[in-house]
Amino acid sequence: MSKLEYTSLDEIPKIHELLRAGFKSGKTRPVAYRKHQLLQLAYLLKDNRQRFRDAFSADFKRPYEESDMLEIDPSIGCVVEAYDSVAKWAARERAPFDQLWFAMSPAIRKEPRGTVLVVAPFNYPVLLLVNGFVGAIAAGCTVLLKPSELVPSISGLLAELLPQYLDQDLYRIVNGAVPEMTKILELKWDHIFYTGGGRVAQIISIAAAKHLTPLTLELGGKSPVVIDPGCDLNVAARRILWGKTINAGQVCLAPDYALVPKDFQDTFVAAMQRAFNEFFPTESPRPGVMSCIVSQQHASRLKRLVDETKGTIVFGGQVDVEQQFISPTVVKDVAGDDVLMSEEIFGPILPVVPVKDVDEAIEFINARDSPLALYVFSRDSAFKAKVFDNTQSGMAVANEVVIGMAVHGVPFGGTGASGHGYSTGKWSFDAFTHLRATFDNPSWVDTLIFNRRYPPYSVCLVA
């Protein structure tokens, strides 16, 4: 891995000042200019596809195909969607007709919030940066980007490419770790868009409170998978295993653990084994065929989970901390207080929790923090409705995992401990936009309607 150059602490307030001046200059106001910058961003990604693939390979040993399919192409898609839609999103809206108010031309202007901060995590460091960045550009804000220091090749590449493609008066990158992030958080931002974990989210929220800064928090949690024995089991197993092996399970939307009826557990884990054999027919998974864990620290964390679980390992369980590689692992008979249930796994390990029935599954989920996604595999509408109607989660997904975030037209956002605010598509634009209501009251309105508001209040008007 390459060594990432950190921005000097003195530079950070200067960059902030520069971005504020950039916003004040009014350069981002014309939609045409925002479109131009978005287009540049699309080319930044397209022109350098191979370099991004190589950087992902350097930081994660992620296969090129995975980087294309799950990061680079969706990122470009995100940019192009904003490019195509920004004029529509940014257009002033008229309030629907109302006979009392129409004479005052009520309308809603879409105003950029100002100078904003987008902080990205390590796992999908480009996609989850672009997700916020694109909304901010489209909204007309100036932006500071803070990529993750855990992926130095990617963050270094972004720092190198950004000045070549985008207007440096308006969009900047700061690289660094805790001291740099702390410095950034002392400054006043007009919105902070953070994707990552709950602990840092708290730190950011407290810092934001000092400046009355609004937030979007895209966090994670333990996304449960509820299995109905009547589901299409082979498809379910394949999809669940896919969700655990892409990026070695380091996905905020990864299926974290499975809830199955007790007497169905063995059937289920056998299906998982079959899916594993399909995914890796000739050789065991290894770095380059499957991604690695991002750091030794995280690999050690996962090793501890595997070592200390009281469940039974069905397959996998091999952890190489030095190589930062963990083979896909399924653990059955996991209890609610097992170490595997104590934190978001963020690795290719699937705990299987046997329960009595769907009611117990629902109770189990409700006893814990609201997850980012709730997955149900079932062909039975009543079963799905029961689970969804009696739980809370960011997203509710049936018979699929992960890709819900990519679906156009629906907002992506958590609830409770999984975060607040929404992103993707128009919702990213909205996050960085202030809806400024306007109305214009002609003089004659007082003669017609609103004259009674003025004192002196005559006696007959007093109810």
Added chain:
Amino acid sequence: MSDLNALYTPLEKIPQVHEGLKKAFRSGKTRPIAFRKTQLLKLCHLVQDNLQRFKDALLADLGRPANETDFLELNGVLIEVKKAYDNVEKWASTEKPPFSLFWFSMSPHIRKEPKGVVLLISPFNYPVYLLLCPLAAAIAAGNAVLLKPSELCTTVAALLTELLPKYLDTEVYEIVNGGVEETTKILELPFNHILYTGNGNVGRIVATAAAKHLTPVTLELGGKSPCVIDPDCDVKVAAKRIMWGRLVNSGQLCISPDYVLVPKDFQDTFVEALKQAYEELHPTDPLKSGMLSRIVNERHVLRLKRLLDNTKGTVVFGNKVELSEREIFGPILPVVPVKDVDAAIEFINERDNPLVLYVFTRNRDFKKKVLNNTLSGTASINEVIMGCQAEGLPFGGVGASGYGYTTGQAAFNTFTHMRSTVENPTWADSLLLHARYTPYKSAPLRRLTWMLRPSIPPLPKD
């Protein structure tokens, strides 16, 4: 004024109230739309049945004339609550996004779900409107609600505490009364949303407390709302509307015009118009006529007196006037002479984003220039205050004036989690998505890529 201290909720009871609300929410009681509608209807009746008592309470707490209470508080509450009642089915219904060729097979939908247990903290100045309107939205969205009315309006708080259990389901809607100690206790607990209306200092405290639980927050704050005057305006109407806006509730209104910016050579003309407007509005000294509300308490009166005593401006009528850093929140109107509209814009931009920006002009270009070069929560042309109740407009601040929106459907959305749902049929894998599984095969991947990879328009030639 009644003694609210007797009504203060004991500290140890507060977590119990919170637990009760959590349990009640979990029971699913608030999920059915019918339940929410019944509660909203009862809330309408709570206000309608007790109009005189509310007017008496506001007279007692703020010295506010009954007329003003009707027009600016009670009418507004009834409109918002009834609006929620009429629209809850529509607002709460699951939405379908526009058709998309690639994604339609996954039946994407957006469910509107209550966030859970929400906290409403309201201020003293419009203690009924600023509590019951968000309550209506929170009820419509299906939440359980903890209400914390202002302790500075003791009669109103006592009245609400008496009436709420008579009309609404107390398992899911509860009031907690108290001061700083009680509010601090409340803020230690986890909520699924907090709406705070008040000032920036307490706003920071609320946001910091919320941060510990990662609770989303809506802040309706205030600020210094400027009025920009174009000499080419209807001067008489402008002066009357501004004077009226400054004096309702004795200026204790977050959207009150806080100060006026006029071109230097127009100042005398405009001040004369303001004077005339004042005489029309209050031909009798307000101290005798009772047509002007009181300042809420002695601390605020002393604060305002200090502003007046320290001003370097020239008193035109009434009392001395000073421009301070803080929102005035009293019946004092500073007039600031500037060179021209550019100077006015600069003056505004050097300060915190106001909640409302007022512009008085007949000239479209003047209006456009001011709006395009400033940022404010809302912008009102040739009018003060009333736009906040305008149908279909979201009301909310920006920057130091707050964030989030609190009217109509925007308020409903504030207390709602939009839970996206998708469902992927089995055959999707056999058609295309099988390509995502290892071992990767180039032909299927190429097909998938062809569907997913967007075409990028060419760059314009420089």
